[in-house]
Amino acid sequence: MAFAGKYQLESQENYDEFLEATGLQTAKTDHKVVTEVVQDGDNFTWTQSIPGWSWSIKFTLGQDCELESMKGVKFRGTVTMKDGKIALQFPEYFFTAEMADDKLIMICVTPGEKGVAFKRVSGRI
Known part of the structure; x- marks a missing residue:
């Protein structure tokens, strides 16, 4: 399917702001994140x-399951x-x-009126 593959970080927007808003400052890295689907x-x-x-x-997809956030918080979600x-x-x-032009585009938005939108674009490797 469209998502299957291995991708390496090409660009990102609002990375530092997102880490601060979510309390993930210790996850900050200068390495190129690799995503495998x-x-x-x-x-x-x-x-x-x-x-x-x-x-x-x-x-x-479509089924309730137990997941874990990057902070180690276990939660249920669909x-x-x-x-x-x-x-x-x-x-x-x-x-x-989503996939666009063979790029994996991920967007994370923190809640609230002043939510931070973090965008990561990764290319297929």
């Missing part, structure tokens, strides 16, 4: 990694897909991902 129908394994660190979640865009409400932010 394994997809079998509606079943996904989504992994992000840098040297010495990796975070992974498994989910099935990942949806509409118009080719994956969406999930994490405890700290709302996440969307």
Whole structure:
């Protein structure tokens, strides 16, 4: 499917502001994040990694499942897909991902009137 593959960070916007807004300052890195998406129908394994660190979640589109945020917070959620865009409400932010011109585009928006929108664009490797 469209999402399956391995991607490396090419650009990002509002990275520092997002880390501060979510309390993830210790996750700051100068390494190029690699995202790997394994997809079998509606079943996904989504992994992000840098040297010495990796975070992974498994989910099935449209099904409630137990997930874990990058902060280690366990929560229940349902990942949806509409118009080719994956969406999930994490405890700290709302996440969307889509493919455009063979690029993986992820957007995370923190809640509130002054929410921070973090955008990451990764190219297929």
